[in-house]
Amino acid sequence: MSVRYVQGLLAIFLMLLSLPALSQTSWQPPNAKLAIEIDGIEGALLTNARIFLSLTALEGEKVPSIFRVRYLSRTGEQEIRSALEPFGFYNASVTSEINEGEDIWTVRYVVDVGPVTTYNNVNVRLIGNAQNDTAFQKLIESQQPYSGQVFNHQAYERFKASLRNLAAERGYYDATFTEHSVKVETSQQLADVSLVFDSGERYLFGETTFCCAFLGDSLLNRFIQYETGEPFNTRALLDLQVDLAGSDYFNRVEVSPQWQNTSDHHVPIDVALTPNERDRYQVGLGYGTDTGARITLGFDRRWVNDRGHRLSSVIRLSEVQNTGFVSYIIPGNNPARDSYSFNGEITDRSFEEQRSTLYRTSFKDLRHYDRWHRTYQLAYQREDFAFGDEPTESSNFLIPSVEWSLIESSNLPANRNIIDDGYRLSIMLQGGYDGALSDTTFASVKVGAKWIHRLNESWRVLVRSEIGALRADNFEALGPTLRFFAGGDHNVRGYAYQQLGPENADGVVVGGKYMTASSVEVDYSFKPNWRVALFTDIGNSMMQWDEGLKQSVGFGFRWVSPIGPVRLDLAMALDEPSKPWRLHLTLGPDL
Known part of the structure; x- marks a missing residue:
């Protein structure tokens, strides 16, 4: 080396x-x-x-x-x-x-990023029965790409998926793309698209059969809102499933189109039903500042016979009021939305030297029209009542009434128990005629409204107002349940339940001919499921419109529990500075 x-x-x-x-x-x-x-x-x-x-x-x-x-x-x-x-x-x-x-x-x-590629030649064609379907025409008009538009591959795929989904939803079971191509010329930043969608023939609803049902076909068929031979639509099947599940008759509902058994483009529908427990028992304990401690006992028979008649009963016991209620319910022409009921009620109330025992029987006709609810009622009631040391009196009335209500709302995506935006409107009219099983002639109206609006991610504003008025030939003949009172958790906070109103010579509130109550509230979410609120309420019950109103201010906390908001409020009556702050505890939905 x-x-x-x-x-x-x-x-x-x-x-x-x-x-x-x-x-x-x-x-x-x-x-x-x-x-x-x-x-x-x-x-x-x-x-x-x-x-x-x-x-x-x-x-x-x-x-x-x-x-x-x-x-x-x-x-x-x-x-x-x-x-x-x-x-x-x-x-x-x-x-x-x-x-x-x-x-x-x-x-x-x-x-x-360089220059963006745009559509050049766009060829979108629809063939088959869907050519005359307005739903497809609207979809293509709103989503079809056009020459000069920026080429976005994700948007293009969404357009194709929308066509497939709409075809599946509307019964074009054999729909397919016979051509779908995109050619991009990168040197010129141009994209050519050719899209041909063959919908084929639209399928129709076949016969609907119910499996393992314990209810009669007469009732079950009234849940179906489509006819055999009508064009197929999955929306109708989803509505059927939701309505059956919401009826409380069934524990499980499965609605299945039998595509493998189609005949002459008719698809049969199978509905598999699993019954609920026939009897339901309920026991509940609670507390409200209007009622004090309370206990609720309930019994429901979900179906009495194969026609779907139901029985519902409840007993509510509290420091202020005891109530027993029973209702026999008959499904209407549309069982998911319409019903008739025969009702009986006994209520005994003793509060702030007001004493009342109410016996009432009634017949109700209830209808739901999308967001609208309408209730007709004919009730006969007897009420034994007394104010303070006054002797007990009795009143008897046959009362026809009608009530309309409208609710529109949207919930926060993160929590369905918090209203994002919404409103509620209601109006109730009732009256009685002297000589027609009534002690005097009277008529009353009550109108209520509530509006909720989210200002941003944390803040909301809540506004509510209600107003009531009645005319009577003999006001003294009306029992407490037919008069107007104000004050309490859901009316004018800072005052006790039904504390506001005209008084007799002994200083006992006896109720008035007119009532108004309004509130403005803002709440702030300071952590998930917890909110703090500031509010002011104003209102009163009066014999004349020009009498003064009472106002309160306060603050509170809200816990959004799994069963709805729990509200704890402290309110002070501005018109009665000698009285301390009053605590209000409530549980229930925002609307």
Whole structure:
């Protein structure tokens, strides 16, 4: 071995020994962590780029070897270019660099998206029976791409998916794309699209059969809101399933179109039903500042016979009022929305020197029209009542009444128990005629409204108002349940339940001919499921409209429990400064 050869090996060996001192970071993993920066894009482009980028799996972690970082950073350039193509950017340029700091290594990408690709020739054709379907015409008009529009591959795929979904929803079981092609000319930034959708023939509803039902066909068939031979629509089947499940007759409902058994483009519908427990017992304990401690006992027979008649009964006992109620319910022509009921009620109430025992029987006709509810009622009642030391009197009335209500609301996506925006309107008219089983002629009206609006992510405003008025030939003949009172948890806080109203000579509130109560409240969400509120209420019960109103102010806390908001309010009556703050505790929905 020559001396020169030995000298060469020695030089190489000495050079290798010196490498760690020259470049520690090139051979050994540092203690720094990895960070990624992407400049030149934002929004959906940036989000998609990070999804495509393999290097994001290492972000925030300890830097691996420099060789791996360099390889992944170079690979990332192509990954980002691929991530931009679905948005129409086929000529983007991406460069990368690695900044090696002591604590952080940053891989920085600079993106120039370049010119965007637009649609050039667009050919969208619909063939088959759907050509005359207005639902498809509206879909194509709203979503079809057009020449000059930015080519977005995701939007194009959504358009195709919308056509397929609408076909499935409306019974075009054999629908298919006979042509679907996209040609992109990257040098000219133009995209040609050819899309042909053959819907085929629309299927029709066949016969609907119910399996394992314990109720008669006469009732079950009234739940069906479509006719055999009508064009198929999955919306109608979903409505059928929801209505059957909501009837409380069944524990489980499965509605299935039998596509494998179609005949002459008619698809039969099978409905599998699992019965609920026939009897339901309920026991509940609670407390409300209007009622005090209370207990509720309930018994329901979900069906009495194969016609679906139901029996519902409840006993509510509290410090203020005891009530027994029983109702026999008959399904109407549309069992999911209409019903008739025969009702009996006994209520005994003793509060603030007001004493009343009410016996009432009634017949109700209830209808639901989408958001509207309508109730006709004919009731006969006897009420034995007394105020303070006055002798007990009795009143008898046959009372026809009608009530309309409208509720429109949307809930927060994160919590269905919080109203995002909504309102409630209601009006009730009732009366009696002297000589027609009534002690005097009277008529009354009560109108209520509530509005809720979310100002931003944390703040809401809640406004409510109600007003009532009655005319009577002999006001003294009316029992307390037919008069107007004010005050309490749901009326004018800061005052006790039915504390506000005209008084007799003994200072006992006896109720009035008119009533008004309004409230303005703002609440703030300071943590999930917890809110704080500020409010002011104003109202009164009066014999004349020009009598003064009572006002209160207060604050409260709300806990959004799984069964609805629980409200704890402290309110002070401004017109009675000598009285302390009053506590109000309520549970129930916002509307």
